[in-house]
Amino acid sequence: xxxxxxxxxxxxxxxxxxxxxxxxxxxxxxxxxxxxxxxxxxxxxxxxxxxxxxxxxxxxxxxxxxxxxxxxxxxxxxxxxxxxxxxxxxxxxxxxxxxxxxxxxxxxxxxxxxxxxxxxxxxxxxxxxxxxxxxxxxxxxxxxxxxxxxxxxxxxxxxxxxxxxxxxxxxxxxxxxxxxxxxxxxxxxxxxxxxxxxxxxxxxxxxxxxxxxxxxxxxxxxxxxxxxxxxxxxxxxxxxxxxxxxxxxxxxxxxxxxxxxxxxxxxxxxxxxxxxxxxxxxxxxxxxxxxxxxxxxxxxxxxxxxxxxxxxxxxxxxxxxxxxxxxxxxxxxxxxxxxxxxxxxxxxxxxxxxxxxxxxxxxxxxxxxxxxxxxxxxxxxxxxxxxxxxxxxxxxxxxxxxxxxxxxxxxxxxxxxxxxxxxxxxxxxxxxxxxxxxxxxxxxxxxxxxxxxxxxxxxxxxxxxxxxxxxxxxxxxxxxxxxxxxxxxxxxxxxxxxxxxxx
Amino acid sequence: xxxxxxxxxxxxxxxxxxxxxxxxxxxxxxxxxxxxxxxxxxxxxxxxxxxxxxxxxxxxxxxxxxxxxxxxxxxxxxxxxxxxxxxxxxxxxxxxxxxxxxxxxxxxxxxxxxxxxxxxxxxxxxxxxxxxxxxxxxxxxxxxxxxxxxxxxxxxxxxxxxxxxxxxxxxxxxxxxxxxxxxxxxxxxxxxxxxxxxxxxxxxxxxxxxxxxxxxxxxxxxxxxxxxxxxxxxxxxxxxxxxxxxxxxxxxxxxxxxxxxxxxxxxxxxxxxxxxxxxxxxxxxxxxxxxxxxxxxxxxxxxxxxxxxxxxxxxxxxxxxxxxx
Numbered sequence: 001x002x003x004x005x006x007x008x009x010x011x012x013x014x015x016x017x018x019x020x021x022x023x024x025x026x027x028x029x030x031x032x033x034x035x036x037x038x039x040x041x042x043x044x045x046x047x048x049x050x051x052x053x054x055x056x057x058x059x060x061x062x063x064x065x066x067x068x069x070x071x072x073x074x075x076x077x078x079x080x081x082x083x084x085x086x087x088x089x090x091x092x093x094x095x096x097x098x099x100x101x102x103x104x105x106x107x108x109x110x111x112x113x114x115x116x117x118x119x120x121x122x123x124x125x126x127x128x129x130x131x132x133x134x135x136x137x138x139x140x141x142x143x144x145x146x147x148x149x150x151x152x153x154x155x156x157x158x159x160x161x162x163x164x165x166x167x168x169x170x171x172x173x174x175x176x177x178x179x180x181x182x183x184x185x186x187x188x189x190x191x192x193x194x195x196x197x198x199x200x201x202x203x204x205x206x207x208x209x210x211x212x213x214x215x216x217x218x219x220x221x222x223x224x225x226x227x228x229x230x231x232x233x234x235x236x237x238x239x240x241x242x243x244x245x246x247x248x249x250x251x252x253x254x255x256x257x258x259x260x261x262x263x264x265x266x267x268x269x270x271x272x273x274x275x276x277x278x279x280x281x282x283x284x285x286x287x288x289x290x291x292x293x294x295x296x297x298x299x300x301x302x303x304x305x306x307x308x309x310x311x312x313x314x315x316x317x318x319x320x321x322x323x324x325x326x327x328x329x330x331x332x333x334x335x336x337x338x339x340x341x342x343x344x345x346x347x348x349x350x351x352x353x354x355x356x357x358x359x360x361x362x363x364x365x366x367x368x369x370x371x372x373x374x375x376x377x378x379x380x381x382x383x384x385x386x387x388x389x390x391x392x393x394x395x396x397x398x399x400x401x402x403x404x405x406x407x408x409x410x411x412x413x414x415x416x417x418x419x420x421x422x423x424x425x426x427x428x429x430x431x432x433x434x435x436x437x438x439x440x441x442x443x444x445x446x447x448x449x450x451x452x453x454x455x456x457x458x459x460x461x462x463x464x465x466x467x468x469x470x471x472x473x474x475x476x477x478x479x480x481x482x483x484x485x486x487x488x489x490x491x492x493x494x495x496x497x498x499x500x501x502x503x
Numbered sequence: 504x505x506x507x508x509x510x511x512x513x514x515x516x517x518x519x520x521x522x523x524x525x526x527x528x529x530x531x532x533x534x535x536x537x538x539x540x541x542x543x544x545x546x547x548x549x550x551x552x553x554x555x556x557x558x559x560x561x562x563x564x565x566x567x568x569x570x571x572x573x574x575x576x577x578x579x580x581x582x583x584x585x586x587x588x589x590x591x592x593x594x595x596x597x598x599x600x601x602x603x604x605x606x607x608x609x610x611x612x613x614x615x616x617x618x619x620x621x622x623x624x625x626x627x628x629x630x631x632x633x634x635x636x637x638x639x640x641x642x643x644x645x646x647x648x649x650x651x652x653x654x655x656x657x658x659x660x661x662x663x664x665x666x667x668x669x670x671x672x673x674x675x676x677x678x679x680x681x682x683x684x685x686x687x688x689x690x691x692x693x694x695x696x697x698x699x700x701x702x703x704x705x706x707x708x709x710x711x712x713x714x715x716x717x718x719x720x721x722x723x724x725x726x727x728x729x730x731x732x733x734x735x736x737x738x739x740x741x742x743x744x745x746x747x748x749x750x751x752x753x754x755x756x757x758x759x760x761x762x763x764x765x766x767x768x769x770x771x772x773x774x775x776x777x778x779x780x781x782x783x784x785x786x787x788x789x790x791x792x793x794x795x796x797x798x799x800x801x802x803x804x805x806x807x808x809x810x811x812x813x814x815x816x817x818x819x820x821x822x823x824x825x826x827x828x
Contacts, residue, residue: 090782090784090786090787090788091728091730091731091784091785091786091787092782092783092784092786094728094730094731095726095727095728095731095784095785096784097728098726098728098729099726103724104505104506104507104510104724105506105507105510105724105725105726105783106726107507108507108510108511108783109726109783109784112782112783112784113784
């Protein structure tokens with residue numbers, strides 16, 4: 001190509017690059033704004049942890065990336081010639097680019113094109129208009145700002161204060177140690193699950209991404225530990241039955257078969273205690289100690305104590321020992337891990353309190369911790385503070401207890417929906433005759449959960465264990481099934497359903 | 504004069520020719536421009552317009568300005584080919600009787616075929632060879648016509664009774680079909696004044712045949728960018744209804760598209776247009792300027808186009824809008 005023409009095209013090329021950089025910035029800004037909007041919407045929908053850093057970074061970084069991409073893109077002579085031609089050169093530049101200058105006509109053309117290019121004011125070269133893109137980016141940005149400022153369901157997450165991280169790490173380390181130190185007689189699969197559980201929660205607690213993720217990890221760990229303990233408790237009860245049977249305490253073993261849960265079993269055992277030889281209990285305790293999982297080790301001691309009390313002619317003390325034994329069995333063991341996990345949760349709750357200096361009673365961790373305590377209490381029937389809560393069935397009452405306890409403190413925790421809760425059946429009022437048996441529970445932002453009870457005799461705070469009412473429900477269902485025009489298969493199905501529930 | 508000088512002086516000459524024609528031709532700048540483009544590019548022109556618009560007068564003035572031998576043939580239904588080509592006549596010489604060719608009115612540089620659609624197809628066909636080959640054959644002997652050679656035909660679009668529409672093959676031999684519009688009020692006023700007052704200054708010859716041929720040669724040298732040439736060719740191809748890539752309107756309303764000769768004519772005319780504006784390259788604008796005159800007589804509406812009242816001008820405008828540069 002003619003050097004003179006190339007030289008004449010240089011200002012055009014320079015101007016074109018500037019214009020493209022501007023366009024790149026506009027495109028980048030638009031893309032960044034769209035990405036920021038996407039992030040904010042995703043965070044609001046709970047698909048990703050919400051924070052403001054990512055959207056702001058997207059808006060800030062995208063124009064720079066767009067400018068860089070546009071800036072490093074090569075501008076060919078053809079591009080420059082076309083841009084110049086668009087400024088009124090009427091295809092002089094592009095034709096001159098293809099001309100060799102050999103013929104007089106082409107030489108004339110080259111001269112003419114160079115002359116016009118030199119006379120061209122490079123400022124005339126306009127890139128594609130960026131106004132529309134900038135307007136669109138501004139509109140998207142405004143939506144982002146609105147979305148970020150919109151109250152309720154704010155996508156922001158609370159970071160865990162830096163000073164709270166070391167105690168969390170320490171508590172997490174203790175949890176892992178506790179998991180390692182659990183009794184050697186749990187199965188390998190259970191031990192692996194325990195280690196995994198401890199490791200997972202320890203990883204999050206050691207480097208918490210946000211309060212929400214820490215809460216989630218802790219809740220998850222609690223659930224997994226609970227499941228593990230239930231498995232172990234089931235194993236322990238089975239072992240107890242076998243031990244009693246092998247020790248010749250057939251009446252006690254038969255009693256142990258009648259109840260599926262600890263409390264029923266305890267009652268059955270205590271009823272049969274009078275017909276049992278102390279020696280049989282001792283043998284059972286020995287057998288239990290030899291074969292039982294760790295959860296039953298303590299139970300074996302208590303069974304031994306019951307045998308001693310029976311020998312001493314003190315059936316009441318024996319009964320107490322049996323009761324304590326059942327509690328030990330039901331706990332499923334893993335006490336070290338359980339305590340270490342509780343310790344970690346308390347540490348996390350304190351971290352929440354530290355971080356919530358500017359917030360007013362919205363500490364969800366505190367709520368969760370207290371709530372979980374309520375749940376445990378509800379299940380063990382040892383804490384009467386539960387009561388008919390916000391669940392839709394009686395099975396939910398255990399967990400509803402903790403919600404009620406922590407209702408005032410959880411405030412704006414996005415996991416709890418505000419509004420009117422369902423009316424639930426309150427079994428504490430079964431004997432209230434024709435009185436209203438419903439309890440209305442309302443969730444309000446200011447007051448937490450409020451209960452509006454009917455004129456029944458019961459208390460909204462009472463706790464009725466599931467197994468005390470299921471038989472009555474089953475009987476009611478059977479009666480209803482009989483009175484309705486149902487096929488035998490349907491009646492069988494209902495019967496099987498309640499039989500399963502009763503187990 | 505070398506080609507460089509020819510090219511640099513082209514615009515000036517062109518302007519002088521236009522100026523000289525404007526002395527006797529009021530308005531019709533676009534018609535004059537197209538006529539000059541075709542004449543310089545070496546093409547024949549079909550002028551279409553109602554009677555009295557000055558078509559014949561314009562061609563007379565052109566012959567005067569270009570200083571070219573001019574012949575006018577008034578086409579009538581009884582005009583025979585021999586009447587326009589010429590014929591061998593019996594002559595008595597010293598050696599005895601013999602035949603001598605008596606040239607017809609086609610033997611001129613500028614031939615005005617007035618109301619060409621009034622002649623029979625046989626006579627119209629006699630023009631074919633002259634228009635394309637610049638030669639006529641009589642009694643087996645081919646005779647060259649003088650160079651430069653142009654046929655400028657006129658036809659009247661309103662009085663169609665007793666006329667013989669030109670066949671497509673003959674229409675294709677015209678480089679341009681130029682529509683002569685009715686003058687504006689101001690132009691009409693000037694025309695009327697010119698007829699009652701003698702302006703005293705008639706058009707004078709500006710160039711001769713030699714200069715005209717030199718101008719044609721200069722125009723042939725004008726370079727065309729590939730993109731511009733592709734644009735012209737795409738335009739021509741887009742008139743073909745049988746092509747699946749052609750616009751929907753083309754496929755729906757046209758019976759046939761423009762010939763390759765149309766592409767040649769389009770580029771030749773665009774070259775002249777570029778030089779006439781002092782440019783040494785062809786622009787997209789030049790192509791767009793020449794396209795309607797180049798294409799309108801080479802396209803034909805099909806039954807759908809006719810029944811839906813479509814017109815070729817509208818279809819060409821649509822094509823120019825749709826075909827990207």
